[in-house]
Amino acid sequence: MMRRNLLWLAGLVASTAVHAQAPDPTRPAAALLSPESAGVTAPVEGVQTVILRRGGRSGAVVNGQYVEVGGKLGDKRVLKISESEVVLMGEAGREVLKLTPAIEKVPARKKTATKRRTTETTEK
Numbered sequence: 001m002m003r004r005n006l007l008w009l010a011g012l013v014a015s016t017a018v019h020a021q022a023p024d025p026t027r028p029a030a031a032l033l034s035p036e037s038a039g040v041t042a043p044v045e046g047v048q049t050v051i052l053r054r055g056g057r058s059g060a061v062v063n064g065q066y067v068e069v070g071g072k073l074g075d076k077r078v079l080k081i082s083e084s085e086v087v088l089m090g091e092a093g094r095e096v097l098k099l100t101p102a103i104e105k106v107p108a109r110k111k112t113a114t115k116r117r118t119t120e121t122t123e124k
Contacts, residue, residue, distance in 0.1 A: 030106050037118035045087050045097075046063070046098070046099075047085070048061040048062070049061040050083060057069050058081040060086045067086075074090075075091065085099060
């Protein structure tokens with residue numbers, strides 16, 4: 001009986017060790033994490049979040065810093081914030097930072113209405 005319990009306990013410990021090495025599926029991609037926690041030496045660059053406000057100043061989180069339209073990000077001024085990008089103006093000119101650079105937003109095509117066929121029935 002004792003031997004069976006020891007084998008069960010050893011199996012439990014081994015399976016726990018295997019699961020501990022599996023990557024966490026809910027963990028954000030390394031590029032979105034802070035450089036220290038991701039083990040990356042280069043700073044995270046890009047737009048993390050966009051906050052659009054009607055009648056107020058829209059904001060965004062860029063490189064971990066919250067900025068609003070008209071505000072400054074380093075030596076650049078924020079010109080525009082839309083749902084997919086932040087537009088900056090600096091000494092080097094205009095710069096556009098995309099929220100999702102690998103995804104291009106394209107409007108969907110509208111389907112044309114198809115005529116329904118009707119069957120004519122005649123009464124006898």
